[in-house]
Amino acid sequence: MSKKKGLSLEEKRSRMMEIFFETKDVFQLKDIEKIAPKSKGITPMSVKEVLQSLVDDNMVDTERVGTSNYYWAFPSKALHARKCRLEELERQHEDGNQRKKALQQAVDKAKVGREVNEERENLLKELTALKQQRDQLKAELEKYKECDPEVVEEIQSPAISRE
Incomplete structure (x- = not known):
């Protein structure tokens, strides 16, 4: 049971x-x-x-x-609603395909001039070396910042105004 x-x-x-x-x-x-x-x-x-x-x-x-x-x-209303929904989905699908094509064209256009070759590789290596050099110089500048006359003056000016 x-x-x-x-x-x-x-x-x-x-x-x-x-x-x-x-x-x-x-x-x-x-x-x-x-x-x-x-x-x-x-x-x-x-x-x-x-x-x-x-x-x-x-x-x-x-x-x-x-x-x-x-x-x-009535069955005709249900059929009509399904047809409308199908048309809407087909339109969205077509819009999606068009967006995909446009994005693919943009990607292809962006790839122009970025082909891998010896000159590009050399420029990228040089760019990396220059970035490293800049970072080293910034670190060295930070190390000597305490001795900068403007920074020393900034530190002393609030102390003078407190007195």
Whole structure:
């Protein structure tokens, strides 16, 4: 004796959409609450919640007429929504391809003049040597900074103003 497992929300949603697509009719909430448990096995307590989630996701249309709410969803609307989504995704794909081509052209353009050759290698070595020399000179300058007359004057001027 195994316990009967309930339906997941997605299963309930798909079964609820089947009701709309099979009947191609307009329903009130009370009609759906009667039909869904009998024909699709959706528990009566969750029918309203499932229906509201479908309305929130624009899969089911709703309209208030007088004091009643009417719900409907036709297969043509679902097909149209999928076509629109497909067109949007295809457009995004095409935009992505164009960006990729533009970036590849920029990379190719940037590579021009950067081909590996002896002159370039020599210039890069010289640049590295000059950077090292600059760093050494900066370190030496820091070492002698204490003896700089401007720095000595800066250090003494606040001491004079304190007195």
